[in-house]
Amino acid sequence: MTANSGRLKVVLPILATVAIVAPLAWLWQASRVPSMYSVMDMGYLDYGVGAGAGTSGGGHGGHMQGSMPDHDSVSQRLVTDMVADPARPTDVRVDLVTRQQMLTVGGRSIAGFSVNGASPGPEIRARQGQLIEVHLRNESVADGVALHWHGLDVPNAMDGVAGVTQDAVPLGSEFTYRFVADQAGTYWYHSHQVSNPQVAGGLLGSLVVTPRSGIAQPVEVSAIAHTYSGLRTINGKTEDLRVPAQPGQRVRVRVTNTDNGPMKIWSGGSYRLLAVDGTEVHRPTEVSGRSVTLTAGARADLEVTVPDGGPAVRVQLSKATAVVVGALGGDAPVPPQPAAELDLLNYGSPAPLGFDPVHPTRRFEYRIGRRPGFVKGRPGVWWSINGRLFPQVPMYVVREGDVVAMHIANHSGEVHPMHLHGHHVVVLARNGVAATGSPWWVDSLNVLAGETYDIAFVANNPGIWMDHCHNLKHAAQGMVAHLMYEGFDTPYRIAGTADNQPE
Amino acid sequence: MRTAYKALAYLVAAEVAVQAMVMVWAIAGLGKWVDGGGVFDKSVIESQATPFPEVAGIIVHGINGTFVVPGIALVLLIVSFFTKVRGAIKWAVLVFVLVVAQGQIGFLGHEFPLAGALHGLNALALFGVALYAARRLRAATAVRVEQPEARTATPV
Numbered sequence: 001m002t003a004n005s006g007r008l009k010v011v012l013p014i015l016a017t018v019a020i021v022a023p024l025a026w027l028w029q030a031s032r033v034p035s036m037y038s039v040m041d042m043g044y045l046d047y048g049v050g051a052g053a054g055t056s057g058g059g060h061g062g063h064m065q066g067s068m069p070d071h072d073s074v075s076q077r078l079v080t081d082m083v084a085d086p087a088r089p090t091d092v093r094v095d096l097v098t099r100q101q102m103l104t105v106g107g108r109s110i111a112g113f114s115v116n117g118a119s120p121g122p123e124i125r126a127r128q129g130q131l132i133e134v135h136l137r138n139e140s141v142a143d144g145v146a147l148h149w150h151g152l153d154v155p156n157a158m159d160g161v162a163g164v165t166q167d168a169v170p171l172g173s174e175f176t177y178r179f180v181a182d183q184a185g186t187y188w189y190h191s192h193q194v195s196n197p198q199v200a201g202g203l204l205g206s207l208v209v210t211p212r213s214g215i216a217q218p219v220e221v222s223a224i225a226h227t228y229s230g231l232r233t234i235n236g237k238t239e240d241l242r243v244p245a246q247p248g249q250r251v252r253v254r255v256t257n258t259d260n261g262p263m264k265i266w267s268g269g270s271y272r273l274l275a276v277d278g279t280e281v282h283r284p285t286e287v288s289g290r291s292v293t294l295t296a297g298a299r300a301d302l303e304v305t306v307p308d309g310g311p312a313v314r315v316q317l318s319k320a321t322a323v324v325v326g327a328l329g330g331d332a333p334v335p336p337q338p339a340a341e342l343d344l345l346n347y348g349s350p351a352p353l354g355f356d357p358v359h360p361t362r363r364f365e366y367r368i369g370r371r372p373g374f375v376k377g378r379p380g381v382w383w384s385i386n387g388r389l390f391p392q393v394p395m396y397v398v399r400e401g402d403v404v405a406m407h408i409a410n411h412s413g414e415v416h417p418m419h420l421h422g423h424h425v426v427v428l429a430r431n432g433v434a435a436t437g438s439p440w441w442v443d444s445l446n447v448l449a450g451e452t453y454d455i456a457f458v459a460n461n462p463g464i465w466m467d468h469c470h471n472l473k474h475a476a477q478g479m480v481a482h483l484m485y486e487g488f489d490t491p492y493r494i495a496g497t498a499d500n501q502p503e
Numbered sequence: 504m505r506t507a508y509k510a511l512a513y514l515v516a517a518e519v520a521v522q523a524m525v526m527v528w529a530i531a532g533l534g535k536w537v538d539g540g541g542v543f544d545k546s547v548i549e550s551q552a553t554p555f556p557e558v559a560g561i562i563v564h565g566i567n568g569t570f571v572v573p574g575i576a577l578v579l580l581i582v583s584f585f586t587k588v589r590g591a592i593k594w595a596v597l598v599f600v601l602v603v604a605q606g607q608i609g610f611l612g613h614e615f616p617l618a619g620a621l622h623g624l625n626a627l628a629l630f631g632v633a634l635y636a637a638r639r640l641r642a643a644t645a646v647r648v649e650q651p652e653a654r655t656a657t658p659v
Contacts, residue, residue, distance in 0.1 A: 013584035230552025261545025320542040381569055413613035449614040471549060
């Protein structure tokens, strides 16, 4: 009896310790990723719910989840097949050279990246419908480079995601991107290889596609907002961006937020929000006393009018930087930050969407959470997608032509700028309240903590696409899912010999 | 094991003090930065830069709260199984529960700032419990040291 209880006294603490340590060790082991893998092997297939889902992946209706089948046996097409018409002549040719170098920002020397010797790189401009050909040469970026055309729905092979649509371009190598700029609007390009440090370090630039009919404003300017090591800049300069314009002239200010968090924009006078993420707002009205929230990666085109009675009008890009439009040397007092925000849910007037989102063929959920666990073998409190941690993330499966509805819910306690590659999505509702204004098309959506969004899109750009948080730190922490079209595969691998690290 | 238990429990209490100190240090630095015209918003927070030196306080608080303190509390819990002192496990469990709750309440504060007030209050509870866990074990150890002496005094 005494011997037994003595033995028990020794064994019980050991058992209790094992009961704690063993599950932790198992979770740690399960979170590790191989030294080389395909995004096709990550996580689980999610066919969603709906009529389209019923005919997919074996003909079962309802919500299906499962591990990836042997994709070699079911795939017919590769991401590399999806290119612009090779016979079509180039309209706009651009040569870009990327370098890893010291940048001078606000008088300070900062380690970063350049495109053609500067950060931001050169602005690429094209007219709607023109074919753009970009020759990229990586001169000195040690980790390699891949260029993503943020917001342009390019063919999949041109999307510039290392390890998904191409291999990272190593030192001294080249890559050619070709795509038709079908969508007019304000876009930008940035590296999607080791994107968190490379974008923060300035490997980016502006891309503007003007409509065939031109724009109504006689003056336009691009303002790339970027923070270099804590220094707030517009177009790489810490001082205000001054735009000469005559009294009474209308000016289009194309603002791009290249940082990792949302930014407020407001003006001293009234303004019209002409476009969101490249898409024109239908019948935008004059706004005053309200700010526009521009999430990470998003763009907004504002129209301001130089006042007749004053020298200039200020467009604040946060409290820190501004675009000053008006007579040279003229300025205006810094307008106080408005407490109210412009709500895009009811801004502008309704217009046809071009598809019926009420009867989607597939419905998906993208629930964002945060919980303790391991990601890539590291303990922490990590972002979860539909309750699971990276790499157990969903692979949303669609079929070409599907009308896809997605419910996004953010219960993670922090804001997430959600970015779907290759598609524009329309906001149907926020927190259950239906959109009543102009169709609100986005490629980068600001999802605040506690918010839900119902969005929809047409699956009309086949391939394999990232669907991730554009706070690139969060993406690097595993907040990355993918959207794939049935029958697609990629020959590229994450990590591996090309050392592809898209985040 | 008893020494380890005591040391770990004291360490939890010390860490709570450190957590409080670095946050107030960071907030004071933030106040000074804003007072000088600095802008501290999401772009700056997420830019991996140190706009003012005291921002290190926020980073230390995050690393401590996410990794170090839960790690210490977990080791304390495991060590408590081997101390063979009545109540040691109970108090180690309580420390561990308060640490887990503290983390959850802290993250909840990102969405509901009022939870931040509870985070501050729970810190005091954790500090008190950790300190008590260490001190009661010291008392238990002292008693245990006295007992063998009493036994040797007993005639054979």
